[in-house]
Amino acid sequence: MNIAIDEQTRAEEHQQLRNKARQRRWLLAGAGAAVVGLLAYGNYWWGTGRFMESTDDAYLRADWVSVSARVPGYVAEVRVADDQPVQAGQVLMRLQDxxxxxxxxxxxxxxxxxxxxxxxxxxxxxxxxxxxxxxxxxxxxxxxxxxxxxxxxxxxxxxxxxxxxxxxxxxxxxxxxxxxxxxxxxxxxxxxxxxxxxxxxxxxxxxxxxxxxxxxxxxxxxxxxxxxxxxxxxxxxxxxxDTLVRSPIKGVVGQRRVRAGQYAVPGQPLLAVVPLEHTYVVANFKETQLARLQPGQPVDISVDGDDGQPLQGRVASFSPGSGAMFALLPSDNATGNFTKIVQRFPVRILLEPHDSRARILPGMSVIATVDTRAQEASHEH
Structure with a gap:
């Protein structure tokens, strides 16, 4: 009886030793993988990552045009529909003449x-x-x-x-x-x-x-x-x-409020034309990120609304002031109740020619990552 119990105890101890050895191997493998991962990330950060300036406070924009009549009159005919592509000079509507x-x-x-x-x-x-x-x-x-x-x-x-x-x-x-x-x-x-x-x-x-x-x-x-x-x-x-209202640019019709029989007055917004081919990105970078940004640097752009569709762009220009400076009610830091907040500055990014099937629309959120390696290399030299 005692012999059987001793054998069972020795078997359990042997199994525990095997389990501990297996656990040590897994821990060692995990530690090795972590070390390799850290080394790979460190290598990426040292060679690439430290040169990248990224922000998710970025959006697609387009300089759309609000179309209105130059002369007053009743609308006789509307020749375009919502979301219809139009060419520059195309007749959008006709007033009674x-x-x-x-x-x-x-x-x-x-x-x-x-x-x-x-x-x-x-x-x-x-x-x-x-x-x-x-x-x-x-x-x-x-x-x-x-x-x-x-x-x-x-x-x-x-x-x-x-x-x-x-x-x-x-x-x-x-x-x-x-x-x-x-x-x-x-x-x-x-x-x-x-x-x-x-x-x-x-x-x-x-x-x-x-x-x-x-x-x-x-x-x-x-x-x-x-x-x-x-x-x-x-x-x-x-x-x-001027009773024939024409499109000033090539684009897509949006915000069509005009209807036949409506009385139009000069300057009244009737519809908008959005130039999708001239869409660009406005990325709001922190002021602490601007030091290494320069016009002409390449930008990787990921569009949220198109499953992260990757696009390429170039830094074009920088806003002359922060977003707070141009706000409707700018902050007044001279009141004595001052809290330092990192400001953001709009940076315009022009898109490189891309696949026309890419679904990019003004207003979509994007993630913009600027590659500053060229700027850093010039500073080192």
């Missing part, structure tokens, strides 16, 4: 009227210039007549003086002297008449030149009216064209 067409036609009529006024003014100016030319020709003729009258007066004066001498010497009759005196008087009268006629023509020339100035002023006024009419026509045509 009856009033704008009538204003355009009225502006065209005013332009034609102004054009006719310009033509009439130019014709009057041409007629006034022609009258000036005619008056100058008439003055030339009357100047020639005055020259003849002066020559005739001088000849008659000389004849009168000669006949006076002849009469005193009894070489000519008194009747001949009287005839010479009459001729001299007649020549003087003709000279005065020629001078008066020349003065009249010169006065008419001044009147014609004044009419040219008046006609020039009318032409200038008509040209100004023409310019104003063309400007009104251009505005009317632009307003009529």
């Amino acid at each position: 009856h009033d704008y067409l009538a204003r355009r036609d009225q502006a065209r009529a005013e332009r034609d009227q102004a054009n006719a006024a310009v033509a009439a003014g130019r014709a009057a100016w041409a007629e006034a210039n022609a009258q000036v030319g005619r008056q100058r020709e008439a003055i030339t003729r009357f100047q020639a007549a005055l020259s003849l009258a002066l020559a005739e007066r001088q000849r008659s004066s000389l004849d009168l003086q000669r006949y006076k001498g002849l009469v005193s010497e009894h070489a000519a009759t008194a009747q001949r002297l009287e005839s010479a005196q009459a001729s001299a008087l007649q020549a003087g009268a003709q000279e005065q008449a020629a001078r008066a006629a020349l003065a009249e023509q010169q006065s008419l020339l001044r009147i014609a030149e004044a009419q040219v100035q008046v006609a020039s002023a009318h032409v200038a006024e008509a040209n100004a009216g023409m310019a104003a009419a063309e400007a009104r026509l251009a505005l009317a045509e632009q307003d009529q064209n």
Whole structure:
């Protein structure tokens, strides 16, 4: 009986020893694996991990555009649906344009009227210039007549003086002297008449030149009216064209609030166009992480909403201030109740060309990891 009990006890002790040996082997294996893991992690941290700056406070963004009408009016037709891709310049909606067409036609009529006024003014100016030319020709003729009258007066004066001498010497009759005196008087009268006629023509020339100035002023006024009419026509045509609301950029329609029959006013948001092809990342890094960040550094991006879809990007720029600085109600640390908080600064990251099947939408959360090894290498050199 005792022998059986001793054998059973020895067997149990042997099994316990075997279990302890097995446990030691497992502990040693686990310790070895832990050491290997620590060495591998240490090697990764030393070669790579210590150069990585990461944050999960990052989101996809896009500079979307709010579309509104430039002119007021009732919406006649909406040509796009929610979430529809559109091209730049594509018509999104159309406003009723009856009033704008009538204003355009009225502006065209005013332009034609102004054009006719310009033509009439130019014709009057041409007629006034022609009258000036005619008056100058008439003055030339009357100047020639005055020259003849002066020559005739001088000849008659000389004849009168000669006949006076002849009469005193009894070489000519008194009747001949009287005839010479009459001729001299007649020549003087003709000279005065020629001078008066020349003065009249010169006065008419001044009147014609004044009419040219008046006609020039009318032409200038008509040209100004023409310019104003063309400007009104251009505005009317632009307003009529603006009844077609077009997409300013290529993107996808979102926030479509507009419906047919709705009255739209300028500046009222009607829908949004989101340029998905120009999506970028805004990552809010702590101020203690910014020292090693530089534009151009590569960034690994993991998108939460696409099963961690990996994307590549580059650091583009840094915000000129922290998020708290641009907050609606910025904090005031001069109140005496100060608690130091590590601030975050928005960093813009541009995406590299990627697979178009990747589902990335503005607003999605991402994890951004910046590789600063190039910056560290430059500092070491």
